[in-house]
Amino acid sequence: MDDNELICPFCGSRETKIEKETEERKLPFGPTFSYETTMRTCAQCQESWDSGEVGDESYETALAEAEIQSIEEIIEYLNQHGNSMAYIERALELPQRTLVRWKSKGGTKSGIALMRMIRNFPWLLDIAKNNYDKNIAVDELIKQGDLAYKEQREKFNMNVWRTNSESKNVAKVKVVSIKGGEPHTSIVETSTQSQHLSAEPIAVACN
Numbered sequence: 001m002d003d004n005e006l007i008c009p010f011c012g013s014r015e016t017k018i019e020k021e022t023e024e025r026k027l028p029f030g031p032t033f034s035y036e037t038t039m040r041t042c043a044q045c046q047e048s049w050d051s052g053e054v055g056d057e058s059y060e061t062a063l064a065e066a067e068i069q070s071i072e073e074i075i076e077y078l079n080q081h082g083n084s085m086a087y088i089e090r091a092l093e094l095p096q097r098t099l100v101r102w103k104s105k106g107g108t109k110s111g112i113a114l115m116r117m118i119r120n121f122p123w124l125l126d127i128a129k130n131n132y133d134k135n136i137a138v139d140e141l142i143k144q145g146d147l148a149y150k151e152q153r154e155k156f157n158m159n160v161w162r163t164n165s166e167s168k169n170v171a172k173v174k175v176v177s178i179k180g181g182e183p184h185t186s187i188v189e190t191s192t193q194s195q196h197l198s199a200e201p202i203a204v205a206c207n
């Protein structure tokens with residue numbers, strides 16, 4: 001090893017040592033996997049840095065395993081939603097048994113990207129099956145957009161609880177709504193006369 005790599009770039013000390021750390025990454029539509037990284041730390045000044053001394057084998061190996069598992073999970077999801085492997089292969093004009101191969105040995109990076117797109121928007125398969133006809137694609141897009149919009153509106157519905165009353169006419173209420181998948185809580189003051197409040201959460205449409 002080059003002697004310079006042992007020297008701390010912050011204080012110039014030679015009292016440095018390699019330390020292993022475990023990091024995690026969540027794969028889209030797949031498992032969370034962990035891998036080892038190495039950092040060099042200085043005993044004198046306590047700084048640590050990536051000295052690039054050890055390769056990325058741990059990451060690449062863990063990633064490859066996680067990708068295989070995610071392909072399995074994506075195919076399983078698509079199967080459960082009425083898209084058999086044979087149908088997916090026909091629609092995408094993939095050679096027969098491509099998906100079986102991806103499930104056992106892992107897919108190419110482009111294959112994995114394709115499967116993630118299909119997992120997000122399974123109706124892309126129908127567009128492919130219809131030879132990518134623009135009119136059919138636009139019709140499907142409008143239909144799916146409408147469905148997604150309705151779903152989002154339901155998510156945006158709020159639950160309202162009375163928390164405590166400060167006066168006859170004003171109550172503090174806790175409003176819980178889902179925004180972008182994250183629960184969002186806020187306390188707002190509202191007139192007790194303009195809005196029905198109850199101990200139980202009541203659904204209030206959010207326009």
Ligand SMILES: [Zn+2]
Pocket residue numbers: 008009010011012013042043044045046047
């Ligand atoms: Zn140092």
